[in-house]
Amino acid sequence: GQNIDQPTEMTATEGAIVQINCTYQTSGFNGLFWYQQHAGEAPTFLSYNVLDGLEEKGRFSSFLSRSKGYSYLLLKELQMKDSASYLCAVFADKLIFGTGTRLQVFP
C-alpha cells in the first residue's frame, strides 16, 4: 500500500527555523514534492527532490533520503505569511499526498 506520514500540526515563532518531516512507504518512487496550501486556496509548488541530498531555494530547503524513505522541509526566518499547510507528496505513477502539516507562526 501507500503510506505517507507527517505531523498534523506544528507551531513556531516569527524569525525562527522549523523542520517538517515526512516519511513514506510507496510501491514506486519517481520523486518527492512539497506543496504549500493556504486555507481555502490551491496548493502551490515549493520543491522537488528526486536524488538524495539537500535542495535549497531561498528561505526553503528540502532534503531527501531514498534509502530511509524520509524527507524534510526546512523553513528559515519564518514570517507570519508562512502560516499554512505543508503537503508532502510522492510521485509514483501519480502524486500521492500525505495528510499535510498545519504550521502556525506566532509573533
Added chain:
Amino acid sequence: GEEVAQTPKHLVRGEGQKAKLYCAPIKGHSYVFWYQQVLKNEFKFLISFQNENVFDETGMPKERFSAKCLPNSPCSLEIQATKLEDSAVYFCASSRTTASNYGYTFGSGTRLTVV
C-alpha cells in the same frame, strides 16, 4: 490561460441531487487530475486523463462518480445522487507530462456541501 480554472467555487446540493464540477486545464497541458480533499485531510486521487482518454481511474468510486474530458470543452466531474460523505473540496490539476519535476498545477478547488 496560465491557471487551472475550476467552476463553481462553491456548490450546495441536497442529498440525492446531482453535482457537476468543471475544470479548464492550462493550455498545452495534456494531463488532467481530479483529487478530493475531505475537511483538511489528505488529497485522495480520483481519476486522471491524458487528453480525452482516461489514464488512471483507480481512485474513482465505482458508483455515482463519473468524469469526462472532451475536446474544446472543460473537463467535468459528475456525482449522481450525492451523499453527505461527498462533502469535500474537489481539486483539479493539470501537467504537461506525468513525470514533470514541477509536479502538477492545481486549481483553487470547488467546495461541495451536501446537506
